[in-house]
Amino acid sequence: MKPDTGKYRRIFESISPDEIKELNRLNDEEQQRQAKAFKEGYENRICYLCNKPFKTISTNNPCLHWLLRQCKFKKKIFQKYMPNMAMGI
Numbered sequence: 001m002k003p004d005t006g007k008y009r010r011i012f013e014s015i016s017p018d019e020i021k022e023l024n025r026l027n028d029e030e031q032q033r034q035a036k037a038f039k040e041g042y043e044n045r046i047c048y049l050c051n052k053p054f055k056t057i058s059t060n061n062p063c064l065h066w067l068l069r070q071c072k073f074k075k076k077i078f079q080k081y082m083p084n085m086a087m088g089i
């Protein structure tokens with residue numbers, strides 16, 4: 001199915017400059033929060049996303065920290081649990 005790009009264009013065009021400024025501010029705050037959480041977790045070898053040690057690999061809870069490759073990460077695990085991401089490799 002082809003995406004309706006006009007629909008998204010209309011949405012973006014309906015947002016006022018002040019709303020864009022506020023959305024950017026909120027996005028910047030969230031990025032700063034995540035960067036701080038990552039750094040704090042990294043110092044303790046704990047993932048800020050799942051709160052488990054980086055060396056942990058839990059197939060019940062796939063997590064991006066696997067990509068740091070501090071656990072026993074294998075390509076086939078990646079393909080099984082993160083197929084959408086694997087498409088880009």
Ligand SMILES: [Zn+2]
Nearest residue numbers: 047050063065
């Ligand atoms: Zn994690």
